[in-house]
Amino acid sequence: MSGGRTAAARRRKRRAEGAVAAAHGVLAAEVRERREERAKVLRVVVRQVIAELREQADLKQRRCDHREAQIAAAVVKKAEAARNQRTKPVATQVPAAEHSAATQTEEEWLAAVQRFAENAPVELPEEGTLAEMRAVRRRAMKEAKRFRAARRTHRLR
Structure with missing residues (x-):
């Protein structure tokens, strides 16, 4: 110390x-x-x-x-x-409101429901990069959302 x-x-x-x-x-x-x-x-x-x-x-x-x-x-x-x-081309996309504006017959509606049932993935594949898997999931979610909106408008008719 x-x-x-x-x-x-x-x-x-x-x-x-x-x-x-x-x-x-x-x-x-x-x-x-x-x-x-x-x-x-x-x-x-x-x-x-x-x-x-x-x-x-x-x-x-x-x-x-x-x-x-x-x-x-x-x-x-x-x-x-x-x-x-990666911006999406504007000409190829049509908003869901324009789809529902055109009146569909019952046969057309059933055909659209059948197409959605065929195209809807039961299980999303786990292949590729994480970004690719997220993109596939996003597309599937958007398609399901469009179908639900179309189904709602069809029910309201």
Whole structure:
């Protein structure tokens, strides 16, 4: 706990300072002051070196963070561009409201029900990538939704 500053150590140090002072022809107090000044200077130098090292580490971290942000932005742009390319052609899709606007005969309605029953998947396949499986599920859900809407309008007639 004393950090080497016991009474005996202090006495030995005083003798050493006295011997150094006698060799240089100066007072022991002056030797002690010089040593304390050197210690202060060394502490300042150590603080400066530590600050420089921290600045370098901070700059490196900033560069890493900036690079990661650039990579994330590039990934988002790429995903958005891919999403924009996958837009559905407007001419081929007809809203469900237009389907129900045309009056169907009973035979046409039964044929539509039969087509849905044939095309409706009983179990969705677990093949391909996760995105492909999600797309198949989305299409099946949309088709079921269209059929339910058509069934509701048919019932209301």
